[in-house]
C-alpha cells in the first residue's frame with residue numbers, strides 16, 4: 001500500500017495538516033448534506049443522530065424529525081412518546097431521551113437560545129466534548145477540535161500513535177495533538193471540521209483506506225510503514241456475558257399485547273413485548289388472563305449490546321377469550337399488529353412484530 005508513496009517526516013504534517021485538510025475538503029469533501037447549516041439546533045440534532053449511526057440512515061430520519069420538531073421549542077414541548085416514536089429504529093435510545101431533556105434545558109436555562117460556548121453546550125445531557133466542539137466549530141467558527149472514532153483513526157495512523165485510543169492516556173495524547181493541529185484562522189473551522197469527518201468516513205476507512213487519494217499520504221506513518229491494518233490499536237479482547245430472555249408474543253385476533261418499559265435501563269420508556277424467565281411461564285401468563293393456547297416457540301436469535309449478548313426466544317400465545325382480569329392491568333395495551341411495529345419499539349421487537357403480523 002505504501003509502495004509508491006514518497007517518504008516524508010510525519011513532523012511535516014504538524015504544520016501542514018490543517019491547510020491540506022481544508023483544501024482537500026473544499027475540493028473532494030462532502031457538500032450539500034442537509035445539516036451543513038449554521039443553525040445550532042440542526043447541527044446538534046445531526047451530531048446526536050450520527051453518533052453510532054450511518055449517514056444513510058440519518059438522511060432518512062433527520063428530515064422526518066425536523067418536520068415534526070422544526071426548532072428546540074417544539075422539541076422541548078413534545079411528549080416523550082412522540083420523540084421516541086420518531087427515533088424508533090435508530091437505536092441507542094438514551095440519545096433521544098437526552099435530546100428531549102437537553103431541549104427542555106435550552107428553554108429553561110438559556111431562554112430558548114442555543115448556547116454558543118463549548119463549556120455550556122457540553123452541559124446539555126448527551127453532549128460530550130467532541131459533539132460540543134462540532135457545534136462550536138460549525139455554527140460559531142470556534143477553534144475547538146472534535147475527536148470521534150473516525151478522527152482517532154486518522155490521527156493514530158497519520159502520526160503512528162500506538163495504544164488503544166479508548167485508554168485514558170492515549171486519548172489525552174490524541175486530544176492534545178488534535179488541538180495543536182487546528183487551523184490558525186478560525187473562519188476555516190467549519191471546512192476543517194467537516195474535512196476531519198469526511199476524511200475518516202470516506203478515505204481513511206477502517207478496512208481499506210484509500211491512501212492514494214489521501215491528502216496526508218506523503219507524511220502518514222501508517223501508510224509509509226504499511227501499518228494501516230494495525231492502527232488504531234484494537235480494544236483489548238474481553239468476552240461479554242450472555243443473557244437469555246423469553247419474549248411473549250400474545251395475540252388476540254389481530255391485536256398484540258405490548259407493555260411500556262421502565263423509564264431507565266435498556267430500551268427505557270419504549271413499548272416492548274412482555275419478558276418471561278422461561279417458556280413454561282407463558283402457561284401461567286395465559287391462565288391468569290383467559291383462555292387460549294401456548295403455541296410452539298419460534299427459533300431463538302441474538303441481539304448484541306455493548307456489555308452483553310441477549311438471546312431471545314420468541315414465545316407466541318393466542319388468547320381466544322379474556323377472563324376480564326387483564327383489562328385491569330396497567331402498563332400494557334393491545335395494539336393492532338399491523339401498526340404495532342410503527343410505535344416506539346426496540347429493533348428486535350419490531351422484527352418480531354413484523355413476523356407476527358405475517359403469521360396470524
Ligand code: SF4
Nearest residue numbers: 204209211214217220
Ligand atoms: S488514508 Fe492512508 S494516508 Fe490517509 S491518513 Fe489514512 S492511512 Fe494515512
